[in-house]
Amino acid sequence: xxxxxxxxxxxxxxxxxxxxxxxxxxxxxxxxxxxxxxxxxxxxxxxxxxxxxxxxxxxxxxxxxxxxxxxxxxxxxxxxxxxxxxxxxxxxxxxxxxxxxxxxx
Numbered sequence: 003x004x005x006x007x008x009x010x011x012x013x014x015x016x017x018x019x020x021x022x023x024x025x026x027x028x029x030x031x032x033x034x035x036x037x038x039x040x041x042x043x044x045x046x047x048x049x050x051x052x053x054x055x056x057x058x059x060x061x062x063x064x065x066x067x068x069x070x071x072x073x074x075x076x077x078x079x080x081x082x083x084x085x086x087x088x089x090x091x092x093x094x095x096x097x098x099x100x101x102x103x104x105x106x107x
Contacts, residue, residue: 003021003026003027003028003029003091003092003093003106004028004029004030004031004091004092005017005018005021005028005029005030005031005089005090005091006031006033006042006086006088006089006090006091006092007030007031007032007033007086007088007089007090008032008033008034008083008084008088009030009032009034009035011088011089013088013089013100013101014030014088014089016101017089017091017101018030020101020103020106024103026106033083033086034083038079038080038083039080040076040077040080043076043079043080044076046086046090046097047076049097050097050099052074054087054099055079055086055087055099056074056079056085056086056087057084057085057086057087057088060084060085061084062082062084062085063085066078066082087099087100088100089101091106093106
């Protein structure tokens with residue numbers, strides 16, 4: 003199981019705790035420490051639509067200009083990784099967005 007996100011995110015903490023409680027080994031990819039690049043964002047976009055991927059309730063989203071909001075780019079996401087919904091979880095090649103342990107079982 004691989005988890006993508008930012009370590010201080012409550013949903014990330016909850017996901018890692020779920021793994022520990024359920025005996026699941028997990029690898030955590032922190033965008034701020036391990037990085038985020040165009041290959042990773044493009045891969046996520048091959049799994050999900052931009053609408054599914056971007057958190058429009060985030061503080062970062064609210065600080066974007068109207069032009070940036072209407073023209074979301076990979077570079078904008080790389081510069082602002084908190085725009086991505088969290089967690090993004092990979093289990094056996096299947097990707098999920100959000101905290102949904104019932105789907106991970």
